[in-house]
Amino acid sequence: xxxxxxxxxxxxxxxxxxxxxxxxxxxxxxxxxxxxxxxxxxxxxxxxxxxxxxxxxxxxxxxxxxxxxxxxxxxxxxxxxxxxxxxxxxxxxxxxxxxxxxxxxxxxxxxxxxxxxxxxxxxxxxxxxxxxxxxxxxxxxxxxxxxxxxxxxxxxxxxxxxxxxxxxxxxxxxxxxxxxxxxxxxxxxxxxxxxxxxxxxxxxxxxxxxxxxxxxxxxxxxxxxxxxxxxxxxxxxxxxxxxxxxxxxxxxxxxxxxxxxxxxxxxxxxxxxxxxxxxxxxxxxxxxxxxxxxxxxxxxxxxxxxxxxxxxxxxxxxxxxxxxxxxxxxxxx
Amino acid sequence: xxxxxxxxxxxxxxxxxxxxxxxxxxxxxxxxxxxxxxxxxxxxxxxxxxxxxxxxxxxxxxxxxxxxxxxxxxxxxxxxxxxxxxxxxxxxxxxxxxxxxxxxxxxxxxxxxxxxxxxxxxxxxxxxxxxxxxxxxxxxxxxxxxxxxxxxxxxxxxxxxxxxxxxxxxxxxxxxxxxxxxxxxxxxxxxxxxxxxxxxxxxxxxxxxxxxxxxxxxxxxxxxxxxxxxxxxxxxxxxxxxxxxxxxxxxxxxxxxxxxxxxxxxxxxxxxxxxxxxxxxxxxxxxxxxxxxxxxxxxxxxxxxxxxxxxxxxxxxxxxxxxxxxxxxxxxx
DNA sequence: TTAATTTGTGCAATCGATTGCACAAATGCA
DNA sequence: TGCATTTGTGCAATCGATTGCACAAATTAA
Numbered sequence: 001x002x003x004x005x006x007x008x009x010x011x012x013x014x015x016x017x018x019x020x021x022x023x024x025x026x027x028x029x030x031x032x033x034x035x036x037x038x039x040x041x042x043x044x045x046x047x048x049x050x051x052x053x054x055x056x057x058x059x060x061x062x063x064x065x066x067x068x069x070x071x072x073x074x075x076x077x078x079x080x081x082x083x084x085x086x087x088x089x090x091x092x093x094x095x096x097x098x099x100x101x102x103x104x105x106x107x108x109x110x111x112x113x114x115x116x117x118x119x120x121x122x123x124x125x126x127x128x129x130x131x132x133x134x135x136x137x138x139x140x141x142x143x144x145x146x147x148x149x150x151x152x153x154x155x156x157x158x159x160x161x162x163x164x165x166x167x168x169x170x171x172x173x174x175x176x177x178x179x180x181x182x183x184x185x186x187x188x189x190x191x192x193x194x195x196x197x198x199x200x201x202x203x204x205x206x207x208x209x210x211x212x213x214x215x216x217x218x219x220x221x222x223x224x225x226x227x228x229x230x231x232x233x234x235x236x237x238x239x240x241x242x243x244x245x246x247x248x249x250x251x252x253x254x255x256x257x258x259x260x261x262x263x264x265x266x267x268x269x270x271x272x273x274x275x276x277x278x279x280x281x282x283x284x285x286x287x288x289x290x291x292x293x294x295x296x297x298x299x300x301x302x303x304x305x306x307x308x309x310x311x312x313x314x315x316x317x318x319x320x321x322x323x324x325x326x327x328x329x330x331x332x333x
Numbered sequence: 334x335x336x337x338x339x340x341x342x343x344x345x346x347x348x349x350x351x352x353x354x355x356x357x358x359x360x361x362x363x364x365x366x367x368x369x370x371x372x373x374x375x376x377x378x379x380x381x382x383x384x385x386x387x388x389x390x391x392x393x394x395x396x397x398x399x400x401x402x403x404x405x406x407x408x409x410x411x412x413x414x415x416x417x418x419x420x421x422x423x424x425x426x427x428x429x430x431x432x433x434x435x436x437x438x439x440x441x442x443x444x445x446x447x448x449x450x451x452x453x454x455x456x457x458x459x460x461x462x463x464x465x466x467x468x469x470x471x472x473x474x475x476x477x478x479x480x481x482x483x484x485x486x487x488x489x490x491x492x493x494x495x496x497x498x499x500x501x502x503x504x505x506x507x508x509x510x511x512x513x514x515x516x517x518x519x520x521x522x523x524x525x526x527x528x529x530x531x532x533x534x535x536x537x538x539x540x541x542x543x544x545x546x547x548x549x550x551x552x553x554x555x556x557x558x559x560x561x562x563x564x565x566x567x568x569x570x571x572x573x574x575x576x577x578x579x580x581x582x583x584x585x586x587x588x589x590x591x592x593x594x595x596x597x598x599x600x601x602x603x604x605x606x607x608x609x610x611x612x613x614x615x616x617x618x619x620x621x622x623x624x625x626x627x628x629x630x631x632x633x634x635x636x637x638x639x640x641x642x643x644x645x646x647x648x649x650x651x652x653x654x655x656x657x658x659x660x661x662x663x664x665x666x
Numbered sequence: 667t668t669a670a671t672t673t674g675t676g677c678a679a680t681c682g683a684t685t686g687c688a689c690a691a692a693t694g695c696a
Numbered sequence: 697t698g699c700a701t702t703t704g705t706g707c708a709a710t711c712g713a714t715t716g717c718a719c720a721a722a723t724t725a726a
Contacts, residue, residue, distance in 0.1 A: 002451070004682055015706045020684055028704060047451035051387045052682030055711045060384060062432075075411040076612040082408060088435040097454070099395075099432050102421040118335070118380035120712095121430070228616065256616050279409040280613045283561065283589050337712055348676045353714055361674060385712030388681045453682095672723065679717105684710080693702070 003044035012040035023048060063091060063306060064122035065100040066109045066136060068129045076253055077226075077278055079295050083128060083150060086299025094307050110135050117145050124306050126150065126299075130161070132193040148306040150298055152195045152319075160309060162301045162320045164293050166196050169324040170203030170248065173273050173291060176326065177246045178211045182271060186219040186244040188234045188254050190226055197222070200250045200275070219244060224254060231257025239265055246271035246332070252278040252290055259284060259331075271332045277325075286330035297322045336377035345373035356381060396424060396639060397455035398433040399442045399469060401462045409586055410559075410611055412628045416461060416483060419632025427640050443468050450478050456643050459483065459635050463494070465526040481639040483631055485528045485652075493642060495634045495653045497626050499529050502657040503536030503581065506606050506624060509659065510579045511544045515604060519552040519577040521567045521587050523559055530555070533583045533608070552577060557587060564590025572598055579604035579665075585611040585623055592617060592664075604665045610658075619663035630655045 009016045014033060021029050022037040029037075040046070054060040065087065067080060084100070091098050099122060101112040113136050116122045124146035127136055130153045137159065140147045149161040177185055187204050190197040201222065208215055218241045221234035231254035238244065239261065247262075247270060249255040255274035262270050263285070274281055274290035281288040301320040308315050342349045347366060354362050355370040362370075373379070387393040398420065400413060417433070424431050432455060434445040446469050449455045457479035460469055463486045470492065473480045482494040510518055520537050523530040534555065541548055551574045554567035564587035571577065572594065580595075580603060582588040588607035595603050596618075607614055607623035614621040634653040641648050 002453075005684095006682080016683080017685075017707080018705060021705090024684085030704060033704075045451075049388075049682050050452040050454045051384055051393060052711090053684075054384045055382075055388050055682080055713085056684040058711065075415055078408040078411075081414050084433070085435045085437075088433070089437065092434065092436065097432055098434065099430055100417070100421070101425065101431065102418045103425065104418075104422065118378075119383040120335075121383045256613070260616070280589070280616075283593070283613075283617070285618045338714095339712080349713080350677080350715075351675060354675090357714085363674060366674075382712050385681090386714075388683085388712080389714040391681065668726085670723100670725075673721085675718105675720090677718080678715100680714080681712105686707105686709090688705105688707080690705090691703085693700100695700080696698095 003046040004049070005046075007044055008037065008040045008046050011043060012037045058120075059123055059310075060097075060121060061095060062097045062099055062122045063087070063303065064112070064116045064125045065098060066113060066125055066127045067100060067102045068131075069103050069106065069108065077251070077276060079276055079278075079293075080128060082295035083299035083302070086296035086301075087126060087303040088299075089296075090300045090303035090307070094303075096303070096307060107135070110139060113139060117143065123310050124148075126302050126306055129194070130154075132195075146306060146309045148302045148309075150302055152199075154195070156319065158318070160305045160315075160318050162298050162305065162322060163196070164298070164324045165321050166199035166324075167203040167206070169275075169291050169293075169326070170200040170250075171207045172203075173248055173326055174204050174207035175211075176328075177248070177271060177273070177332065178207065178213070180271075180332070182246040183213055184219070184242070184244045184246070185213075186221070186235075186238045186247045187249075188221045188224055188231060188238075188247060188258055189250040190254070191223050197250055204248060218242070226251045226253050228253050228257035228260070231255065232261045234258065235261035236265070243268070244270060246273075248273045250275050252276050252281050252288065255281075255288055255290070256284065259288070273326075273332060277327055281327075282329065284331070289329045289332040290327055292325045292327055294322050294324065336379040337382070338379075340377055341370065341373045341379050344377060345370045391453075392456055392643075393430075393454060394428060395430045395432050395455045396420070396636065397445070397449045397458045398431060399446060399458055399460045400433060400435045401464075402436050402439065402441065410584070410609060412609055412611075412626075413461060415628035416632035416635070419629035419634075420459060420636045421632075422629075423633045423636035423640070427636075429636070429640060440468070443472060446472060450476065457481075457639050459632075459639055462527070463487075465528075479639060479642045481635045481642075483635055485532075487528070489652065491651070493638045493648075493651050495631050495638065495655065496529070497631070497657045498654050499532035499657075500536040500539070502608075502624050502626075502659070503533040503583075504540045505536075506581055506659055507537050507540035508544075509661075510581070510604060510606070510665065511540065511546070513604075513665070515579040516546055517552070517575070517577045517579070518546075519554070519568075519571045519580045520582075521554045521557055521564060521571075521580060521591055522583040523587070524556050530583055537581060551575070559584050559586050561586050561590035561593070564588065565594045567591065568594035569598070576601070577603060579606075581606045583608050585609050585614050585621065588614075588621055588623070589617060592621065606659075606665060610660055614660075615662065617664070622662045622665040623660055625658045625660055627655050627657065 005016045005019050008019045022034050127149045130149040130151040152163045153159050189201050224230045224234045235258035252274035274288045277290040277292035281290045338349045338352050341352045460482045463482040463484040485496045486492050522534050557563045557567045568591035585607035607621045610623040610625035614623045
């Protein structure tokens, strides 16, 4: 068995309390005692038992990650793993641990949430997506459990969140296209249960409006699931109606599908823009322009907000907006 | 504050030990007492504190995941997140929790490992890759800590591991190509510090040998990092030497790069095969044939092995071999 | 009817830390 | 020198569970 605080105390000829204080770097410990204890710690290769400490502290320093099962592109989109690394990097810095759980079954996230919080296993949560009427958010709010949402929630009041400025990001994309002379621009977007989808659509509309271009609802495909085949179908519906000079999408996967439809049916070039800048955007034919959303920084900031809250820091803000960057490639040249 | 076992005991008019026994479903509790206690539990919405339980049990039911930082394709290859979901699914079934940690710095995995194990935070580990002379494996073996390795380790003796049969998988690919009439087949493979790379190369060589085709070392590019640009460069080196009729690679990313080189330089068609069957293989031009390695099942089995070990089951085997499947697409037609 | 066994429950120690409070020794101040 | 204050350490309770052991009551056997 490995050494406990009592063993250290015995070797250093002090009490366990003193050892504890040395570890916590309490100012009331004399230099000599501190040295003695530190030597004993080294000698025994002692490491505090985190579980015992957690029990005494009523805090585990564990963050729970709720990964949505609805996101069909979990595997195709590096978004989640990027967020997860961002979270991990900040958490490490602050000595926090991360727990995750994933389920294929619909709406099982709430089960984890309850299990983790009821059993006092985690100090707080990060939700990797926020849907409309999210049961998880509801539960966490009701129980006053600390949490951060990735993606702007319905009700931003008293909720901590991180997101991009999706309105602005899409506005800029469409604005750039218009500047290049495009005036017939189609839109393929995801389910409206995500604010992100709505915001990007609004950005699109606003840009058209500002430039005095009429919004044609038949050029707008909404509520499209984030899969290539749905993007493919949506693009075909648009092409059946009219051939646009450009298409913007709210996800690279949609763009991949759309590109396929275009390549199959149309000879002339249609400008196309993805979103999220997945690593393989550059390997499309033509290489796909896309908007980098900086997912890792989203995760990093989410962890920052949550840990700040957990440590009772005076938070200067309840959210972070992470910059996006429109990466132009051949698909818009 | 939420209810503790003492509160339940008080309400049910029994001792905490009895409550504990009811929860553990001990056979020595009478039906009436059990009912009383269960009612009290419901009434108070009591949930056992996992931390306290862990302390008493000297076991946390937490599994630690060591994610390699060397894998440059962490974001590009869904391999890791697929493994992670497989692990999660089995762990949930068995009531285990999962902790992960990721660092960008070289060789920091061992730090987590030591931290997690010394502080008794996790019961065991799953290493998501195994390199040659892996410090982590060394440490875990020395300290007799339970762990499972994804990917066959150097020394399979007394180590639990899961892997595909990489030799066989590549053998079959090359065999299939030869059956189709190819005889000039190039090979682009990853670093030899991974057994997987070596096995796939051996499978390639064996298939050639069996069919009486000479092995031409100039057609073999080894030690290529798992990036598209390295694949691109490797392919160009091969093309500088000779134009093969087919190319096999040990990773889709390498294949993507190789494909690009081919498309840029050569008019004639060269058959090409990737590995790992990433979701976007199908979106290459032409759609890329690849080998599906069933990463989720690798993860699932890794968790199974580890948890079996942790629960002192008599393990019938120290490893699992997960089936692969050669998915043929246009790139080999 | 009595002794032996089984059944059901509680006591108290334990897991390995933290921390408020008490108190002796050392120091400061007049 | 004498008293007040500061400094450094230990005692013991606590966090919230689990579990070996003891033992009374109920049951069975003789």
